Amino acid sequence: xxxxxxxxxxxxxxxxxxxxxxxxxxxxxxxxxxxxxxxxxxxxxxxxxxxxxxxxxxxxxxxxxxxxxxxxxxxxxxxxxxxxxxxxxxxxxxxxxxxxxxxxxxxxxxxxxxxxxxxxxxxxxxxxxxxxxxxxxxxxxxxxxxxxxxxxxxxxxxxxxxxxxxxxxxxxxxxxxxxxxxxxxxxxxxxxxxxxxxxxxxxxxxxxxxxxxxxxxxxxxxxxxxxxxxxxxxxxxxxxxxxxxxxxxxxxxxxxxxxxxxxxxxxxxxxxxxxxxxxxxxxxxxxxxxxxxxxxxxxxxxxxxxxxxxxxxxxxxxxxxxxxxxxxxxxxxxxxxxxxxxxxxxxxxxxxxxxxxxxxxxxxxxxxxxxxxxxxxxxxxxxxxxxxxxxxxxxxxxxxxxxxxxxxxxxxxxxxxxxxxxxxxxxxxxxxxxxxxxxxxxxxxxxxxxxxxxxxxxxxxxxxxxxxxxxxxxxxxxxxxxxxxxxxxxxxxxxxxxxxxxxxxxxxxxxxxxxxxxxxxxxxxxxxxxxxxxxxxxxxxxxxxxxxxxxx
Amino acid sequence: xxxxxxxxxxxxxxxxxxxxxxxxxxxxxxxxxxxxxxxxxxxxxxxxxxxxxxxxxxxxxxxxxxxxxxxxxxxxxxxxxxxxxxxxxxxxxxxxxxxxxxxxxxxxxxxxxxxxxx
Numbered sequence: 257x258x259x260x261x262x263x264x265x266x267x268x269x270x271x272x273x274x275x276x277x278x279x280x281x282x283x284x285x286x287x288x289x290x291x292x293x294x295x296x297x298x299x300x301x302x303x304x305x306x307x308x309x310x311x312x313x314x315x316x317x318x319x320x321x322x323x324x325x326x327x328x329x330x331x332x333x334x335x336x337x338x339x340x341x342x343x344x345x346x347x348x349x350x351x352x353x354x355x356x357x358x359x360x361x362x363x364x365x366x367x368x369x370x371x372x373x374x375x376x377x378x379x380x381x382x383x384x385x386x387x388x389x390x391x392x393x394x395x396x397x398x399x400x401x402x403x404x405x406x407x408x409x410x411x412x413x414x415x416x417x418x419x420x421x422x423x424x425x426x427x428x429x430x431x432x433x434x435x436x437x438x439x440x441x442x443x444x445x446x447x448x449x450x451x452x453x454x455x456x457x458x459x460x461x462x463x464x465x466x467x468x469x470x471x472x473x474x475x476x477x478x479x480x481x482x483x484x485x486x487x488x489x490x491x492x493x494x495x496x497x498x499x500x501x502x503x504x505x506x507x508x509x510x511x512x513x514x515x516x517x518x519x520x521x522x523x524x525x526x527x528x529x530x531x532x533x534x535x536x537x538x539x540x541x542x543x544x545x546x547x548x549x550x551x552x553x554x555x556x557x558x559x560x561x562x563x564x565x566x567x568x569x570x571x572x573x574x575x576x577x578x579x580x581x582x583x584x585x586x587x588x589x590x591x592x593x594x595x596x597x598x599x600x601x602x603x604x605x606x607x608x609x610x611x612x613x614x615x616x617x618x619x620x621x622x623x624x625x626x627x628x629x630x631x632x633x634x635x636x637x638x639x640x641x642x643x644x645x646x647x648x649x650x651x652x653x654x655x656x657x658x659x660x661x662x663x664x665x666x667x668x669x670x671x672x673x674x675x676x677x678x679x680x681x682x683x684x685x686x687x688x689x690x691x692x693x694x695x696x697x698x699x700x701x702x703x704x705x706x707x708x709x710x711x712x713x714x715x716x717x718x719x720x721x722x723x724x725x726x727x728x729x730x731x732x733x734x735x736x737x738x739x740x741x742x743x744x745x746x747x748x749x750x751x752x753x754x755x756x757x758x759x760x761x762x763x764x765x766x767x768x769x770x771x772x773x774x775x776x777x778x779x780x781x782x783x784x785x786x787x788x789x790x791x792x793x794x795x796x797x798x799x800x801x802x803x804x805x806x807x808x
Numbered sequence: 809x810x811x812x813x814x815x816x817x818x819x820x821x822x823x824x825x826x827x828x829x830x831x832x833x834x835x836x837x838x839x840x841x842x843x844x845x846x847x848x849x850x851x852x853x854x855x856x857x858x859x860x861x862x863x864x865x866x867x868x869x870x871x872x873x874x875x876x877x878x879x880x881x882x883x884x885x886x887x888x889x890x891x892x893x894x895x896x897x898x899x900x901x902x903x904x905x906x907x908x909x910x911x912x913x914x915x916x917x918x919x920x921x922x923x924x925x926x
Contacts, residue, residue, distance in 0.1 A: 283818065285858040303861060305885050306896055307820035336895055351895070353819040603891045674881060675889035685891045735880050 257318050257626060258403050258548040260368040267411070268365045271372060275299050276358035283355070298378075300371020301357055304678050308352040311374040312364060316384035316402035316426070317345035317629035321616040324627050326367045328612035334360050339612070341597060341605040343669060343720055344423070345383055345629040346374055350676050372410065377418045379409035379490070383425040385433045386630040389549065390638040392586035395447050398428040400546050401455075401482065404537055407545075408483050415490055419497035420505035422490065423462075435631060435723060435747030437461045437469040440507045441489065446476070453479045459489060459519065460511030463717035467753050468508040473520035480542075484535040488527035492519070551624065554639070557589025561642035564591075567649075576660040576698055577649050591642050593623070595635040595652060596659040596667060600696035604670040604688050605633030614655045622648050633669055634662065665707040665774065666692040669720050673713030673730060674737070680713035682730025682737035682763070687711055690767040695774075704774055707787040710745070723747035725788045726773060727754040728766065737763040743773070743799055744791050757796060758804050769803045776802035810846045811837040811868050811877070813885070814853055814860035822885045822897070823860060825849050830860065833897065834886035835904035839868060839875060874907030883908055 260268070275295075282292040296302075300311040312327065319327075327347055331339045334356045335349040342348055352360065364370055373380055384402040388394065405424055409415065415422070425434040428445035436442030442458035454476035461470030477485050489507075496514075498504040511519045568575040583592040595615065597605050607615070615635060619627050622644040623637035630636055640648055652658040661667045668691060671677065673684030688711050695701045710724030721727035727742035738760035745754030761769045774787075776799050781790045791799065811834070812825035823830040824837030831837060840846035846865050853863035867878040877883050887908050888896015898905050 283858060288857060289861050303815060303820060305881070306822060306888060307815075336892075350889075355818045674884060675891050683890060685889075689891065732880070735878065737880065 257320060258315075258399075258545065264368065264407075265365075268368065268370055268372075271299070271370065272358070272361045272365045275361050279354060279358050294376070296354075296357075297375040298372065299357075299361065300374035301352070301354075302375065302678075304350065304676050305674075306676065307350065308354055308357065309676065310349045310352045310357065310360065310371055311342075312347045312349070312369055312371050313374045313381040314345050314347060314369075314629050315406050316382055316388070316399045317386055317631075318384075318388075318399060319627045319629065320367075321619045321625045321627065323367045323369055324612050324616040324619070326363065326369065328609040328616070330360055330363055331612070332609040337610075338606050338608045340603070340672060341607065341629050341633050341635070343631050343633060343671070343718055344381060345386075345631055346381060347629075348672070350672070377420050377422075378416055379405075379412065379418075379422045379424065382406055382409075383423070383434050383439070383631060385427045385429055386628040386636045387429070387433060387583065387592055387638065388628075389551070390585050390590075390592050391429055392584065393430045394428040394445075394586075396428045396445050396453060397546075397549050398426040398443075398445060400542075400549050401428075401443065401445065401479070402426045403545050403548070404482065404542065405486070408486075408537075414487075415494065418490070418494055419499050420502075420507075422493075422507065424486075430749075432747075432749050432751075433630070435720070435751070437751040438463055438467075438720070438723060438747055439470060441486070442470050443482075445479070448476050455479060455482060457485065457489075460508040460516070462506050462508040463720060463722045464506070465503055465715050466506075466509065467717070467722040468512055469751050469753065470508075471511060471516035473516055473523065480539075481532060481536055483537055484530045484532045485523070485527055487535055488523045488530060492522050492526050496522070551639075554587035554590055555641075557587070557641065557643075559588040561589060561645075564642040564645055567646035573653075573658075573660070574646060574649050576702065577658055578645070580660045580662045580664065580702070581658075582645060585639065587639075589642050591640050591645055593637040593640045593645060593648055594630070594662045595637065595657050596661055597634050597657070598661060598667045598692065599656055599659045600666050600692040601689055602656075602692075603685050604668050607635075611655045611657060614651065615657070618648055618651045632662075632667065634667070660698060661701055663706045663708065664701045665695045665704050665709060666701050667708070668692055669708075669710040669724070671712050671718035673711075673719075677713060679716060680730065681715075681732040682713050682739065684711040684713040684719055684728075684730060687728060687730070687739065687763070687766055691770050694767050694771055704778065705786055707774070707777075708746075709770065711739075720747065721745070722753050723751070724754055725786075725791070726770060728770075731760055733760065739763065739766045739769075741766075741769060741773070741803070743796060744788065746788055750788075755796065758800055761803070772802040773799050809868050809870075809875070810840045810843070810865045811875075812840070812846065812849050812853060812863060812865055813837070813882070814863035817857075817859060817861045825853060825863075828852070833900075833904065834877070834908065835875070840865075871911050872907060874904060874911075876908050876911040883911060 382402040444456040457474040458470035628636035668688040670684040670688035674680040711728040712719030742754035887898040
């Protein structure tokens, strides 16, 4: 994986020193809170309900075990011994003290971590396929391009004060595991008929108050022109976006106001003015970055493993884990192992310091010292020998991390919600916990099959409720928590936005409403159908009938 | 009736105005009957720029002999996150915490499943 070079390290050290100075001036009263707030936000430090919250960037969701151990140490030393992995593949610490923040930044910088551009109206941490470099269906390692974008966008002077935040996802597989169409820019890497690599460029996706799926404005951008084309897009956005209305400042509003065709025309006009040689990455730099992601060749192994098959036959729990959490790897004899952070009753996305350390130990021993963060708030060990999967399973099980529920009804995405977040209107975590408890029986969850439940505590949609097969949005009605249920969303290749089912349901009744929806699906489903398929075939009416009473 | 709350600048912890000092427990917070006194306290708090951040007044009401914030959000701030009962002020587990918890989770309506007309 990429390791910071002297430029990266110098930048980070400078930033860390600058931040320490800024905090000292704030504590001494030399600058006001109004002056300080944007400075701390530029380093990912928010003030939330109970304390400061630090959002630490995990570029394209890839962590070395050294970094994961440092995160565990910071959580244990300066927080309450746990961290929360988010839908943007970052880590949030919820109980940070301002007086400790400079020391934390130093500790993070030592392992190339920071909170830069995890807040503010800038290009945020880039998302990439969590199976990058391991899945057979990719045409290139998307992290190479995510790293190119990271270097280009970090403290980019022209794009440090955009109209609003800006998020980019890169995927290189036929199957989208990033929800690319929900991004400001989604980049899908493909080979053209001539074998040349290019990006399908999708622009203007986003959730929140006005959800849109991104529209394709270029089918095949030559990879060598990526940065100049991104510059053209963001320059048009920077110039044309509505800065006067906070609800209209995202690029999705501009793209949908102009229309994708007109937006693409303006981007092309801007692109024609840019001298690509000044912006596009030289081949030698690209080769340098690409080399950082090259790893030792995989061992030559038989495609099946006796140890793996024997463990499946002997232990039904392991067999279930193998069915749901283990994904084929491109190299024979290897597997991709997903670690669910969704044990029923647990807070989705939370990991304790002990769990992080245990995962780092397993990754060092069995997974080439690397851990990935999936936007689904789960973790991934990308390169595990099939022979070693049983040992990984046992190691995870000892830490309560072997829940075999990836993409099942209890694998719920939930934002921190009103339990932590100062923007939230309602809690998300207890709703997720209550639903997961109802479906805690693994056989039942398996019989229900793929069902993606996503919960947000406010309209900003950090919990991706627009993309949930079942999406749940918390709303405040006269001081009480109600939940608006939507159906039919998807963040995958068949991306769609969920549609509201009916009036919001009270907190206490939401889990049973979800159970009623699941029962309706089981009643109506045809052979082989997922929840989403059944909903798309029969529509909302049978689900409405399941949740709401007949009119008299 | 109002209470003045803020977050400590150095720690971020939720604090409540107590006759010129800052208390960690909601129950110790001074209750203002008059809007003028509340506004004066708020002005005093805002002048303490190196002590607290984001000071504001909240509405409180009496239920079952205990004073609690009206807004659900403020009850959570006075308690801590509901997913970690051992974190935040609720970890004390004293009578005021019990009252806050009861108030925070006592829904006024019984829910709407099967109650809404299509």
